[in-house]
Amino acid sequence: MKRKIFATLTLVAWFMFFLAACGAQKADVADRCKGPNAPAACKTDCVPGVANGCPAKFYCEAAEGSDYGKCHSQCTQAGNECGDGATCSAEGRCHKSSLVFKILDFPGTKWIFLILALVMPLASILTWMERRQSAMMQDRLGPNRANIGPIKLKGILHFVADAVKMIFKEDFIPANVHKGLYALAPILAIAPVFIAFAIIPFGPTIYPHQVTDVIDPVALMQAPSSDVFRDSIRLQMFEIDFGLIFYFAVLTLANYGGTIAGWASYNKWALLGGLRSSSQMMSYEVAMGLSLMGAFLIVGSLEPGFIVTHGASTSMSAAHPLNWLWLWQPLGLVLFFTAAIAETKRAPFDIPEGEPEIIGYFVEYTGLRWGLFFLAEFIEIVFISAVVVTVFLGGWQVPFLDADGFRFGGEMQEVKNAAGVVIGKASVGGSVLPLPHGVVAALQFGAFGLKVVLLCWFQLMIRWTLPRFRADQLMNLGWKLLLPLALANVMVTALIYLLFM
Structure with missing residues (x-):
């Protein structure tokens, strides 16, 4: 028995020695x-x-x-x-590409993520922000009653109470309304706003296989379809060449929501509010469209993603704050933002509601149907902020943050492909603080959200600071001030472009 055990151990020892020798030889070859x-x-x-x-x-x-x-x-x-x-x-x-990446890069998936992760939470919290901000400006306590047990959080749960209340309130329908159009109007008011988010780039292109690596922007530009950068997820639903025109086309449909609501309610005050709404939106859409023409002349594209990634100048990186259009089109920014606030029909442009005299086009709506009009108003605030950020404030760009990290003092140089053809420009040189791709993408997505939140807050400040215009003052502002300034801005921009750019 002992001899058998000894023989077995001897064979095992020789076998292990043989494996070690082969490994050493292989390592030597590898070295x-x-x-x-x-x-x-x-x-x-x-x-x-x-x-x-x-x-x-x-x-x-x-x-x-x-x-x-x-x-x-x-x-x-x-x-x-x-x-x-x-x-x-x-x-x-x-x-x-695997099925998982196909699902993640599907436009519907990105739309659901944007709506559920940014738009709906922000629009809901804006209802609390407006109440809280108005209370602070009027020296009141504001919302502080909605709570879950001992948790009050300064009344931030009021938007949950609002939703529950509107869902369970009676859906009263007056006897003389046109029932089909009466039911269609709230949907027309809110659906176009959701659809319009399809053109908004809310973050950079993500490369899941490179999340922990530092990406070389030159290599990315030279070989975007290589194995290294496969399975990319672009945080934009649709890249449409006429993206900003699509924005106007879709939001024009929202105008029908208020107009149809006023007409279908069979109420003269609601009809008056609907007519005011349509006249106001048509008046300010002209100036709003012209205010973006200067940006188009400078960048050469109406595609929002292109505006974010290229900026206004080819001599600076798109991540440089001086390359964003707020500096190149300051008048266009002011005109667009003013006209866009008028499109939301909120104070000081709340003529269609006219609470002291006509209440508004939704006077005959109750419960959840009225809640859709209410929610559409706050979603429009978020969308307008997103458009302003995308066109004028660099979108998801973070100052001095390129694909490989923070870069200071770099220069824009031409990038050529293997055939020697110039395919674009990239920022090279300078001092670099390298960051993994995952950190860069998270910072850029967070920057987009932060810019949108700050602009939403600014709109609330305007809402509770300025008094309401009269109807004649509102029309005079749109046709006699904003429209001439928008035309002048287009002509001056075109002249500067021809002479200097």
Whole structure:
């Protein structure tokens, strides 16, 4: 028995010695074939990870235990050799995105995320912010009763109480209303605002495989379709070349909500409010559209994502605050913001509601239907803030934050592809504080949200600071002041562009 045990242990020892010897030999080969001083026998065709290590249409397959590999090709980007829904990367490798990334990059998924993560929470909290802010300005206590047990949080739970109250209130429908249009009006008031968010870029393009890595902006621009940057998720639902025109087209539909509500209610005061609403929105949409023409002349595009990523000047990075359009179009910013506030029909532009005399076009609505008009008003506040941030305040850009981290003192240089063709400009040089891609993306998404919140707060300040205009003053402001200034802004911008840009 002892002899058998001894023989077994001897065999195990010899086997382990054999494995150790093979591992040492393999490690020795790996050490010999690593680094720039590796023998010529190790250097085969290419170095994995180097974009130009192989000819065009080829990718580099690493050899085991070596820094070097051989060139192979699966496909060409011009051809269709991959099939089955796969795409050809810049290295010539077929790649098929997983179902998870397809779902995450689906426009509907991004729309749901934006609405549930930013728009609806912010619009709901704005109802509390407005009450709290008005109370502070009028030296009152404000909302402080809604609570969950001992938790009061300065009355922040009032918006939950509002929602519960409106859901369970009686849905009273007057006898003489046009029931079909009466039911359709609240939907027309709120649905276009949700649809308009489809053009808003609320964050940068995310590369999930590079979350913990520092991204080189030049390499990203040279090979956006490479294996390194595959499965990207762009935080914008639709990239539409006429994006800002789409914004006006969709929000014009919201005008029908108030007008139809006033007409279908069979109430002369509601009808008067609906007519005021339509006349006010049509008057200020003209000036609002012209105020964006200057931005279009400077940037050369109506696509919001392009405006954010390129800025107003090609000599500075889009992350530079002086490259944002607030500096290049200050009058356009003031005109657009003023006209946009008038579009929300809130004080000092609340003529359609006219609480002292006509109440408004929703006077015959109760419960949840009235709540939809109420919610649409606050969602419009969020959307207008998002548009102003996107066009004039750099969107999701953080000052001096590029793809690889904070960069100070860099210069814009041309970037060329493998064929030597200039494909764009990137900020290079200067002092850099490197940050992982995940941290950069989180900072940029947070910056967009912070800018939107600050503009929403500013709109509430205007709401509780300025008195309400008369109807004639409102029309005079739109047609006799904003419209001429918007036309002058377009002409001056065009002249400067022709002479200096």
